[in-house]
Amino acid sequence: MREETDNFVNQQVISVWVRDPRIQKNDFWHAYIDYEICLHTDSVSFTKKISRVRRRYSEFVWLRQKLQANSLLMVQLPALPPKNPFFSLNNARQITERMKGLQKFLEQILQSPLLLSDSCLHLFLQSELSVSKIEACAAGRTHYSVAQAVQRCGLRRFHSEEDLQKDLSMCCAFDTDSDSSECRDREKDLAINKAESTASLDLMGTSQEETLSCSSGST
Template identity: 85%
Template sequence: MREETEDFGNQQVVCVWVRDPRIQKNDFWHAYVDYEICLHTDSVCFTKKMSSVRRRYSEFVWLRQKLQANSLLMAQLPELPPKNPFFSMNNAQQISERMSGLQEFLKQILQSPLVLSDSCMHLFLQSDLSVSKIEACAAGRTRFSVTQAVRRCGLRRFHSEEDLQKVLGMCCDSDSDSSECRDPEPQIKDYGNKQSGEHSST
């Protein structure tokens, strides 16, 4: 699933897609699903033009709350997919729907120039910091800056920017008029076959 937002005035493109859901286990009893966020852009707003990080649903909730707390950003932020008390890590359809909703949320907020100036948003998308460390870094309470935190986060899936460029070339026809491109990994893996009735809303 891949979405583009484009600033036609400056011809700057931000491509973002959410994919590759995986079950992560904290311990024997607690598990959650996280998702890969891939970003490809030529926008001067971003420190890195290509990045890949993993985030879970609760971190998206945190991001929206942080952006909403700044009333100067938007009168109304787009909604996240609703929290489902019956969300199951064994249900591929539920995970696919949540993944689509998370991507649509990112697509919409990245259309706002004011959101693009928010340090927490950049650290969320382009660093591997936890939400508590993101807050500390954005407030200047860490030894490293926002830019340093972003630069030290490597591409998880791709060994180099050239590798990511090849994937982008395979999944998107440059001559197409559509802003939506095929996901290089359209099939959701059987990530729940080893789970027995585990349910989570995070």
């Protein structure tokens, strides 16, 4: 029965891309690079079939450590591109090599049915939560669920339902990356109660992670 389940999961398509590296600056001395993670899938493991988030190298390091701990060493995780003490934000070759290594890492872990059941992986790929909030949400210590965090990924802060409806109309009319099902999902947000609205605003207010020096390899 386990073998049949694994075969069914492996037959489903999970496409992931790591692309569009961008330098993020907090001040004159501190900056880092983050990358866009794009996910397209028809897998039943994912409730959201299309998503885009941005993550930095240090967050990938956290993800690997978390998945390894959660799997109780039952899965040997692939390696990340190595930390380079001489990594430079101005070296296009180094950035490209790291980006390709990060994509290869995600492609390999998404082939494991055991890892696909980990909430931390889903929140990493399909929410805008910081790693500390991912841990809290996965452990049930937040007043929003994993599903709520995923569904609200990409939605900006709204001051009123009117603002939400206006943004929804613009999205469906002009965003070529949105499909009709995603628009319907956003329409459901118009019906959420006051408590859920508060949760939505709270989870989108992610605290900025501690930035590292431009010359740091964990950038």
